[in-house]
Amino acid sequence: MNEMWQEAMVEGYREMMRRVALFLPKLMALLTFLTLGLIVGGVIRMFLQRVLKAVHFDALCERMGAAPALRRAGVKRSPSQLIGQLAFWIVFVFFAFMGVDALDLPATTHLMSAIVGFLPHVIAAVFVALVGILLANFSGEAVLIAAVNAQIHGARLIATLVRWGVIIFTAAMVLTQLGIAKEIVIAAFSIIFGGIVLAMAIALGLGGRIIAREALERRLRREKVNDELTHI
């Protein structure tokens, strides 16, 4: 009885040690991947930030209205810092998943292949979002200035509508790219966009037909305006 008890104890201890011996390298691999992720991510962040600084990326974003948009959204970092930080986290998460994969746990067996498979969609979605924000701000600003110079009342409203139109369109594209509720997004976007166009058509048709007619007449018949000033 005593021998059996001792054998069971030793066997349990051995089994435990064997498991620990098997798991320790995996744990070491996880820690190594995490450390590597920190180092490689840091290096890539530094490299990216320097390259973006060299090509005056922040100034470009400032001109295109992306930087002011980010500031308005409460983001205090510059666009180049933001992209560097994003690159760091992408690399770190990538290494972290490799580490988790190295643990060889049943729950995480296919995690890495799933992540790698989805990554292109995420990158494309980020790119679409970035271009969309730039385009929205640029178009909004261009429309605002043009409308003010044409002395159109409600210039700010028109510019805001244009800006948000582009943002909604971008958001729909991003969600579609990520595959999130594709059908709902397309349906919602069609309804919103169609609704806006219909509302504008009705508004112009009922409320502004006289103004529209006069504007068209002025343009097509080239009526002489009161102001005869030649500026140049």
Added chain:
Amino acid sequence: MPAAAWEQIQEQYPGLDKIDILIGLPTFNLAATIETVLSAILEGLDRWFPQASVIIVAADGGSKDGTPELIKRSIGNRRPVAVIPAIANGMVANPFAINRLSYSGMPAREESFRSLFMIAEQSRARTCICIDGGIRSVMPDWVELLAKPVLEKDADYVAPVFRRQRYEGSLTNGLVAPLTRALYGKRIAGQAGGAYGFSGKLISRCVQKDLWEGEAARFSIDTWLTTVAIAEGFNVWQASLGSKIQDVKANGLDVSMVLTQAVGAVFHYMERYQDVWEKQAESSAVPVSGPPFEVRAEAVTINTERMVQGFQQGLRDLLPIWEIILAPDTLEGILALGLAEEDAFTFPLPLWVQTVYDFAIAYREKVIHRDHLLKSLTPLYLGRTASLVLETRGAGTEEVERAVEHGCTTFERMKPYLVERWRFQ
């Protein structure tokens, strides 16, 4: 390079070399005016340069009304004549410069000038006179006034000065000319379009690629020609040509686009010629060919109320953009203008000059997209123009001229503000 155009001309006139005068005509659907223009030019040549070797070249932008045939028929055998396409083989119209169309009123006008310069260069012309075929008021003595300074007085560039009504050319008088004068030290009227005279030396400069490519190519030729000639030290003259009557005018409807092109060209070249204008402290008059004339007493119709409203709307809606462009004290001054009633509206000259200088610095710094920056100057320009009109409404012609001159001297006086901010921004 328009080699094909030069080949066409050589086929017609094989021995063409070292000619005295090349008369260049940018044309497009000008059947209504071209005969009058040519008649005046031919009369001028016969009267002032009967013995000179001359060729008349029309660079046509694709007329559909028989302009090229009319040109050939009108001239007949009196002088050598050639009609070439404005955009010759191997030359491509700048697709980003499509907005130049309505400013000049003529498609491919810039390309026409380029072709004419190339032909003048190849034929080693002593002078090239470019006259817009759409001007009804061309007189025979224009040929003399534009060519003689080059042929006899060593001038390189003869710019036109036209007799105008009060307030006409307000952008030129209130911004472009004073700014050019303050920067480069030449008191030149800076009027755009109509007729120009060029020396062979300036033509050699004008055919170089850098003026036709990149950002510079976005601006209409009239807006950069004077700047380049003055800044690069060419001998600049002016010719008093009398009235300019033209069918297509850049009127009030196009103010934003006209301003973008005219002011954009000056701002653009400020970067290139920084070394030149930073050192320039005073201004001097340029020689003038032809009798001087006064501003016409009658004024054009100006709706100052609409201009003030344009300014006020700009103040309401474009403030976030102006906040980025303008220095804090300039913005403070402009904000105060919004409180004034329309009748009592005034935009002080020093504030206007400071505003223009702030815009020039912001343009260089690229704080926002450059097109947006230039267009957002429009309401401010309208405000200043309205202020000038209101200030001088009951005044005589001389007083208005004095006010314009005062504007020029204020730009000069406040130049240290620009230099300081430009250097240390």
